[in-house]
Amino acid sequence: MIDFFYHVIIDGQPVLSNLPTDLFEEMSNCPAETQYIMCPVRGQIKRHKKLPIKDGFAYLCSYDNQLTKNNFKLCFDVFLSLIGGFAESVKRAIQPSFVRVNALRHNVYDQLSHIQDDFKSLLSFEDISLKDWPEIVSFSTNRILSNSEVASKTILRTLKRVAIALSEFDAYEIINSTRDADLYPHLVHKVIKLSLQPYIFDLWNNNVRVNLGECYDKVLIDYELINLALGHFWNNAVKYAKPNSDINISFSPSASIKGINVTINMISLAILPSEKDTIFIKGISGSEAKKAKLDGHGMGMYYIQECVKKSGGLFTIDIGSPFKKSGGKSFASNTFRFSFLKEI
Amino acid sequence: MSLFKKRAHFPNRTMEQLKSSVIILFIDNEDFNLISELKEKEGWRHLTSVSDISSLSQPELVDAHIICTDIQGVGKELGFTDEGLGLIEAIHSHYPEKKIIMYSSEAQGRIDAFHPAEGYVNARLRKSANRYQFETQIERLAQEAFCLDACAINIQRILNRELGTDMSIEEIKKGIERLYSKGKADSRSICKVFGLNNAGSLASIISLLISL
Numbered sequence: 001m002i003d004f005f006y007h008v009i010i011d012g013q014p015v016l017s018n019l020p021t022d023l024f025e026e027m028s029n030c031p032a033e034t035q036y037i038m039c040p041v042r043g044q045i046k047r048h049k050k051l052p053i054k055d056g057f058a059y060l061c062s063y064d065n066q067l068t069k070n071n072f073k074l075c076f077d078v079f080l081s082l083i084g085g086f087a088e089s090v091k092r093a094i095q096p097s098f099v100r101v102n103a104l105r106h107n108v109y110d111q112l113s114h115i116q117d118d119f120k121s122l123l124s125f126e127d128i129s130l131k132d133w134p135e136i137v138s139f140s141t142n143r144i145l146s147n148s149e150v151a152s153k154t155i156l157r158t159l160k161r162v163a164i165a166l167s168e169f170d171a172y173e174i175i176n177s178t179r180d181a182d183l184y185p186h187l188v189h190k191v192i193k194l195s196l197q198p199y200i201f202d203l204w205n206n207n208v209r210v211n212l213g214e215c216y217d218k219v220l221i222d223y224e225l226i227n228l229a230l231g232h233f234w235n236n237a238v239k240y241a242k243p244n245s246d247i248n249i250s251f252s253p254s255a256s257i258k259g260i261n262v263t264i265n266m267i268s269l270a271i272l273p274s275e276k277d278t279i280f281i282k283g284i285s286g287s288e289a290k291k292a293k294l295d296g297h298g299m300g301m302y303y304i305q306e307c308v309k310k311s312g313g314l315f316t317i318d319i320g321s322p323f324k325k326s327g328g329k330s331f332a333s334n335t336f337r338f339s340f341l342k343e344i
Numbered sequence: 345m346s347l348f349k350k351r352a353h354f355p356n357r358t359m360e361q362l363k364s365s366v367i368i369l370f371i372d373n374e375d376f377n378l379i380s381e382l383k384e385k386e387g388w389r390h391l392t393s394v395s396d397i398s399s400l401s402q403p404e405l406v407d408a409h410i411i412c413t414d415i416q417g418v419g420k421e422l423g424f425t426d427e428g429l430g431l432i433e434a435i436h437s438h439y440p441e442k443k444i445i446m447y448s449s450e451a452q453g454r455i456d457a458f459h460p461a462e463g464y465v466n467a468r469l470r471k472s473a474n475r476y477q478f479e480t481q482i483e484r485l486a487q488e489a490f491c492l493d494a495c496a497i498n499i500q501r502i503l504n505r506e507l508g509t510d511m512s513i514e515e516i517k518k519g520i521e522r523l524y525s526k527g528k529a530d531s532r533s534i535c536k537v538f539g540l541n542n543a544g545s546l547a548s549i550i551s552l553l554i555s556l
Contacts, residue, residue, distance in 0.1 A: 166472050184484065194476055223477060224470075 002064045004075070008083055010056040015090050016083070019059070027059045034072060039063070047072045051080065058083055103297065104172045111165040118154045118161075122147055156201040163198040167231045171303055174225060174310075181222035181311050185343035188260055189215045191223065192249060195230035202238040208245055208266075215251035217260050219340035222311040226340070229307035229315070232300040233264075233336070239294045242267040242331045256314055259342040263335060269294070270322035270332040280305045292329050314339040354492045354524045357556070362486045363387045365556055369408035371397060371431070373417035378475055386479050396421045397431060400438050409552070410485050411435060412445040412478070414471065415461075429461040436464035441548035443485040445478075447471050489549075490556050492517055499546060506544050524554050 007019040007027055019027060022041055030050040039046045047069070048061035060076050067075075123143045132139040144151045193212065203210060241247060247266040254261040269288040271279065278284050282302045285295035308315040316339070320332035363386075370379045370393035383391045394404055398421045405411070415428030424430025432444055446461070447469040466488075467481040487494040496516040503509040503516075519537040523529060529551035531543040538546070 170470075184480065186480065190476065194474065223480070 002062060002067055002075070004079075005061040006079065007059040008053075008056065008087075010053075010087050012056070015056075015087055019061070023061065027061070030059060030061075034069060034076070036069065049076055051076075053080070053083060100172060104168055107168045107297075108165050111161045111168070115158050115161050118157055122150055122154050153201070160198040160201065163231060164235065167228050170224060170228045171232075171299075174228060175303065175306055181225060183220045183222055183312065183341075185218040186221055186223055187215075188217055188219045188251065188262065188340060191219075191221070191226060192230065192262060195227055196234055198231070199234040199238050203241070203247070206238070206241065206243040208237075208241050208243065208247060210247045211249065213248075213250040215260065217251070218343040219260050220343050221313065221340050225307040225311045226313070226338075229304040229311075229338075232303045236300045237264075237266065237268065239296075240268040240289065242329075254339040254342075257312075257339050257341060259313070259340050262338040262340070264337070265333065265335045267331050268334050270330040271317065271319045271334060273319065276317060276319055288330055308338060312341050352525075354521055354554075357491050359483060359487075360387075362483075362490060364389050366390065366410060366482075366486045366490065367408050368392075368410045368412065368482060369394065369404050371395075371411065371413040371418050371428075373414070373420075376414075376471075378478060381475050382478065382482070386475070388482065397435075398422070400434060405435070405439075408442060409489055410443045410445065410482060412447065412482075415446055415448045426461075432461040432464055436461070439548075440545055441489075441552040443489055445469060445481055445485070447473065489552055492520060492553075495549065495553050496520065499549060502545060502549070503538075507540065507542070509538075509540070511538070520550060520553065523550060527554070529554055 005019045005023065006016060007014065008016040023039075026039060026041055026048070027050060030048050032049070032051055034047055034049045036045070036047050038044070042063065044063050045065060046061055046063045047067060048059065049072070050057055050059040058080060060072075060079050062072065062075075123140055127143075128136060128139060189212075196210065196212070200210065237247060245267040247264060250263050250265075252261045252263065253259075269286065269292060271286050271288070275286050279286050279301045281298075283298040284302075285298040289295040305315050314337075316337045318335040318337070320334050322330040322332045325331075366388070367390040368382075368388055370376065370391070372379075372393060373395045376393070379391065379393050382388050392404055392408075394402075396418050397405055400422075413428055413432060415432070417427065419427040419429070419431030422431065422434065424434070428446065428448070432446060435442065435444065444465045445467045446465045449471045466485055469477055469481060484494075488498045489495065493513075496513045499516050499520075500511060500513055503511055516538075522537050523533060526533070529547065531547045534543040534546050534550060535541065540546075
């Protein structure tokens, strides 16, 4: 077998290389035609060639003294013919994860910025003067006590934003992972209540009342997946539920799977019949949400359905007829249904 | 009167009883408020925490039934280069009956899917998991260790996986009741009751079950 050193640069980045760093200078000085020379670095005869390719260059080198000029030329041609396909594969592999990381970075950064902004309205480091340093805790306590309502709201908002930021990581990891769901029995009422709590303040702010029914049954779910799904659901509810309205949550036996239905009825932005299926597609938002400029990245419904499916459940929507225009927005009485397997 | 009076049926242990008896140890080099919350708000009475383990015969470790450990920043005192994962491996090798919950800031605590410690933990959690998630896993493992029904389900899984033996839950429960009534949990008695050549990990599981 003939040993080769290769180095391929595309867009200024090495995409394929096994070239030792001590030979980098030799590569830089290599002309386009094949050279058969004594290598000043290794003191051995070598053949090497460097050729410009689209957005970069390809370099091949061998110290094998059995390698003829024609065979080296042939190998270089084969090498060149593989680079295009390889570069494309690298691009395909890198691009989606790069986009996903960027989206994650943006979303988490956004939540952290809001938290910082919220806290700064209460207490900012710039407000603490040098003379207050020795009494920094009592200084902060006084600030908080004199703005106790703002402080309470800040804490409630922060708890929600932290939950959202963490769920961004969860979504990034869980959605892209191939792990099996960890199904354990959980009290469905408790799961719903815990998932709802971070969003209660925002709903209260919009004067949306939540009526949570009773249920003592356990369902078999992957808690992380379902908590993530519900977090996205309530985040949407905060944006899309009509202010001054009610959200009614009830529990009943499920006919579609041997389990429990969690039925959530609310007056929220209308969903067109043509959008009933498409709103579950990654990146697609409802047209009313877009019109109201409340749409996000179109990931909420996609995450909800994916997580519920992975956990062995179902998520369905019964869309209501648009019946009201409030502030130019079209609302409907929509029913959202989570169906979870029941513990046997 | 006989000194060897037969014991009654295996007790039906409630969650309240488990909370009063099960010993939980947290190993974490950082302050973790959740530990005190589990004690004060959820009522797990025998809950202690240490920043690391300096010896595998450390009393807190010896006594614990359930061990919750971070996998970063611990295991250093015993010189494990793979920190908490190395510690988990060592704890499992010394005390195979102890239940282990591993948690970390990483996804599912799956830092290294190929590390043997992966196979020794009974539950994995994110450090950011809420109190309910820790509580439900602790409850589940406490029941698996000390309640007849949950323990029998676990033993059925082990018999099937490790020994290729298919036994019904009822048969397993009857076997445990027999061992319990005689106060025996040695390998020989277990093999006899379950018709096995090798008790495997069953000895430590049944011994723990009837020890409470």
